[in-house]
Amino acid sequence: MEDFSNLLSVRRSHRQFTDEPVGEEALTAILRAGLIAPSSKGLHGYEFVVVTDRAKIEALSHCKALGAEFVKDAPLVIVVLGLPEVSDVWIEDASVASTLMLLEAEDLGLGGCWVQVRQRKDKVGRSAEDNTRRVLDIPSEKRVLNLLAFGHKGMERRPQNEERLRWDKVHTDKW
Ligand SMILES: Cc1cc2nc3c(=O)[nH]c(=O)nc-3n(C[C@H](O)[C@H](O)[C@H](O)COP(=O)(O)O)c2cc1C
Known part of the structure; x- marks a missing residue:
């Protein structure tokens, strides 16, 4: 387990994964x-x-025109839905939950990446939400809201550059 401050710095978006499936225990920890x-x-x-169904993951990778292609190689995708009938701030609720799931995955040594769906379209202008x-x-x-693609890292990435x-x-105290 990472020290939290270090976890923040080593967390990067991962878009390349090995074929190894994500185990049940790790999946449960991410959902938790x-x-x-x-x-x-x-x-x-x-x-x-x-x-985890390969054909469905492949189909999800075409939900929008750009930025979802890599999803086809992810062994696990969690689709994050928002419930406007439950909360008027579902975007915020679902975003916070997404962020914590990405951090948990990193803490488990797994890679993950947020793939935006809300407000996005596919190559012929259809809504990425409807496609999903x-x-x-x-x-x-x-x-x-989004897809979260997870898997064992296919490559290492440099930690965040604190200088940037x-x-x-x-x-502070005023704009
Ligand atoms: C709201 C949001 C939407 C994003 N959408 C995508 C996406 O559709 N495809 C993708 O590959 N990465 C996406 N990302 C990941 C960002 O590209 C990534 O976080 C950013 O480049 C910084 O890199 P880092 O996560 O490695 O620090 C998204 C991230 C956020 C927070």
Whole structure:
């Protein structure tokens, strides 16, 4: 287990994976991280769809025009849904849960990457959310925030470069 400060620095987006499946224990730990995340009013305005079926993962990799191709090689995809009927701030709830799942995966030595679905379109202009719903039989009232692709790292990545942190984005006492 990483020291938290170090975990933040070694976490990078991983888009190359080995063929090794993600074990049940690791999957449970990742899902736990999502379910334990803080949410507005404790309403948990999200749901997760765990996908390991190769044909479905391949189909998900075509849900949008750019930035999802690599998903086809991931052994595990968690689709993060938002529930507008449960919470008006489902985007925030689902984003916090997604972030904690990515951090948990890194802590387990696995690689992961966020793939945006909401607001994205495929090559012929169809909604990436609708494409994702079609692959997984997701009801139309559920929103699709993102895919989280996970697997054993296919390559190592350098930790974050602390010198490139944008401290100029921080304001104190007034803008
Ligand atoms: C809201 C959001 C959307 C993202 N969408 C994608 C995506 O569609 N495809 C992708 O390959 N990476 C995506 N990423 C990962 C970013 O590209 C990555 O976090 C960024 O380049 C910084 O790299 P790092 O995660 O290694 O620090 C997304 C990240 C966030 C937070």
